[in-house]
Amino acid sequence: MYGWRARIGYVSPCPGEGEVLDFYQIAPSGVSLVVATLSVQRIDQKSLSSALSEPLDRAIRDLAEEEVDFIVLAGEPMVFLGGYGSEQHLNDRAKKITSIPFTHNLPCAVEALRHLGVRRVAMAMPYIVRDGEGRDVTYERWASYMKGAGFELVGFKTLGQPSNRDISYLPVYASYRLAREVYEESGERPEAIYIPCGRWPAARNISKLEYDLGIPVVTSIQAWAWKALKEVNIREVQVGFGRLFEGWSKRN
Amino acid sequence: MYGWRARIGYISPSANDVVGYEFYRIVPDGVVLVSTALSLQQINRATLEIAWNQMLDAAKELARAQVDYIVSAGDPIYTTKGPGSDSKMIQSIKEQTGLPATTSLTSAVEALRALSVRKLAVATPYPQEFCKTLKNSLELAGFEVLYINGISEELNKPWLSDLAKNFSNVELAKLPYYIPYQMARDAFVHAKDAEAMYLPCGRWAATRYIETIENDFGVPVVTCIQSWLWAAFRTLGIKEVQQGYGKLFECL
Numbered sequence: 001m002y003g004w005r006a007r008i009g010y011v012s013p014c015p016g017e018g019e020v021l022d023f024y025q026i027a028p029s030g031v032s033l034v035v036a037t038l039s040v041q042r043i044d045q046k047s048l049s050s051a052l053s054e055p056l057d058r059a060i061r062d063l064a065e066e067e068v069d070f071i072v073l074a075g076e077p078m079v080f081l082g083g084y085g086s087e088q089h090l091n092d093r094a095k096k097i098t099s100i101p102f103t104h105n106l107p108c109a110v111e112a113l114r115h116l117g118v119r120r121v122a123m124a125m126p127y128i129v130r131d132g133e134g135r136d137v138t139y140e141r142w143a144s145y146m147k148g149a150g151f152e153l154v155g156f157k158t159l160g161q162p163s164n165r166d167i168s169y170l171p172v173y174a175s176y177r178l179a180r181e182v183y184e185e186s187g188e189r190p191e192a193i194y195i196p197c198g199r200w201p202a203a204r205n206i207s208k209l210e211y212d213l214g215i216p217v218v219t220s221i222q223a224w225a226w227k228a229l230k231e232v233n234i235r236e237v238q239v240g241f242g243r244l245f246e247g248w249s250k251r252n
Numbered sequence: 253m254y255g256w257r258a259r260i261g262y263i264s265p266s267a268n269d270v271v272g273y274e275f276y277r278i279v280p281d282g283v284v285l286v287s288t289a290l291s292l293q294q295i296n297r298a299t300l301e302i303a304w305n306q307m308l309d310a311a312k313e314l315a316r317a318q319v320d321y322i323v324s325a326g327d328p329i330y331t332t333k334g335p336g337s338d339s340k341m342i343q344s345i346k347e348q349t350g351l352p353a354t355t356s357l358t359s360a361v362e363a364l365r366a367l368s369v370r371k372l373a374v375a376t377p378y379p380q381e382f383c384k385t386l387k388n389s390l391e392l393a394g395f396e397v398l399y400i401n402g403i404s405e406e407l408n409k410p411w412l413s414d415l416a417k418n419f420s421n422v423e424l425a426k427l428p429y430y431i432p433y434q435m436a437r438d439a440f441v442h443a444k445d446a447e448a449m450y451l452p453c454g455r456w457a458a459t460r461y462i463e464t465i466e467n468d469f470g471v472p473v474v475t476c477i478q479s480w481l482w483a484a485f486r487t488l489g490i491k492e493v494q495q496g497y498g499k500l501f502e503c504l
Contacts, residue, residue: 001426002273002457009267015288015317018254020272032269034425037288041316058291062267065293066422165317168286169253201254 005030006232008225009068009100011059013040013051013075014164014199022203022221027229028236028251036062040075042163044130048078052090057097064098069232071102072224076196077129079106080141084148101231105198105220108227110149112218112244113192121146122155122190124178126167126200155186167199175202175219176209183213195219206242216243257282258488260481261319261351263310264454265292265303265326266421274459274477280492286319292326295382295419300329304337308344315349321484322353325476327452328378330357331385335392352487356454356476359483361393363474364448366482366503373446373471374400375435377412377427377456379419386452398443401435421455429457432475433464440469451475462498472499 008031012019016035023033036059038051056073063071071094079087087104094102113121123146128138139156146153157178161167179193192215195202202219209217222241229237236249260283264271267289275285288310292303303326311322322345330338338355345353354362364372372395376383383402390397403416411431415423432451440446449465451458454476462473475498482500485491491504 001428003269003425004428007269007425015261015286015314016272017259017284017286017317020285020287021254021276024273024276032273034267034269035264035272035287035289036267039288039313059267062289062291062293065420066267066425168255168259168317171253 003030003032003034006070006234007032007034007066007068008228009034009036009063009066009071011056011063011071011073012037013078014038017168017199018201019074019198019221022198022201023225026203026222026225026237026241028234028238031229031234034063034066034068041165043077043127045081045132048081052078057093060094060097060102064100068100070228071100072105072108072228073102074105074198074220074224076106076220079104080145081129081131081137084145103227105224109194109196109218109220109223112223112226113151113194116192116216116218116244118191118216119150119152120154120188120191121151121194122182122186123153123194123196124157124175124182125196126159126161126170126174127197128158128160128162154188154190155182157182164199167197170200172201172204175200176205179205179209179217180213191215193217203241207240210242218244255282255284255286258321258484258490259284259286259319260484261314261317261322262287263307263314263322263324264289265329266290268455269425270457271454271477274457275481278459278478278481278493278497280490280494283490286314286317288313293420293422295328295421297332300332303329304333307341308348311345311349311353315351319351320488322349322351323356323480323484324353325356325454325480327357327386327476328382330355331382331389335389354480354483356452356480357389359480360450360452360474360476361390363479363482363500364395364450367448367472367474367500369447369472370394371396371398371445371447372450373398373439373443374450375432375439376400376402376451377415377424377431377435377453378402379416380404398446399439401439424453424455427456429460432456432458433461436461436465436469446471449473459497463496466498474500
């Protein structure tokens, strides 16, 4: 049993890819990731609404039957499109299916940023999100969500990829370069960089960015892994995943 | 892009942790697992039939994600469907997606043939019904199954009798990771003339002990994850793997 210490359930918005690799770079030994998948390919309201209907219930049920210790649903657009606080309806839905603790990955990032004590945040992301009428609402909805969560968005850049497949093709260094650009171009100096989306290789650039920019960095996988490990009473990670894990035991 | 060398599509019969964990211990840099999960939890003929019916749609989803190769896993799905069902599925996947493909059963048979062996010892976590169907499939493929073991409620081992009472993916995932080694040893003791050992099932930690079993019993070992990766690498022209995963990779 690989997950003898903890088994973390993960609902991937689409066929799972780099998230599994990144998770096992972060997690200590004895923690496994049990993956269920949805089918979001194009990142738009229609695809997300479809995924958030019966397929989501099925995925949560599948993970409950796997007797995991914690469940994370990933995919920030599922929540920020609905506005700050809209994640509560997902929590309520999960509770009807299972008593296993459940969260969405966006509130994990919010909690991580609050834990780091920051308020001025710059964001670097790979995608654009379209609403039901096909309008690009990426900045508008992110800005509203972050404001609702109590942060000041001082910088925002996106690579504009429209689908999860396109995000998969981005080079490993893409998140590093975009984060540097948004840091340097921000009006006010950010106190942290937030890099959403588990689909591009952001986690492996955390320590480089923190060294080079001198501020903490929060990424999608790092934040939900931090939350999940914390909730199952594990305080050990592998070296190199940022100030968020300050005070935790670190292993190579 | 993590999968700059290859993106291997994998249809998991259920939400799965073992495959993601073991995959990244075998593959070289630049190879990524793109997985989609079905909902097969309780494993019986009815649920296996459902999984069979869902396989092609899952393959199409992986094709939309632009993987390079598709693996359809779950030996019991094919051994219960009947002779030739694996070839039929591979053909359907190729016709519908244009992509090369294999099943876990097909790749294991091809791997055993590549090793030029005929007499087998087979160690499984299956109940007797699926041991019989697997034995039948292997014998139809031209092998002599000297001995095949599996689980039963009479076994005096706590995890294995639990698994026999509730043959499900979650109970497979809970098996201590040394169980495949012990089942392999039991099989070899009853089949000392075996020329190779086959350990099916991608849900128990069989791949972890390939080298240990080969060293201790002096015969090559084929496991589920190892054999379909070998099949994928052979097709995609990748000749590098991490050390410790058996003589099979000398046949690349």
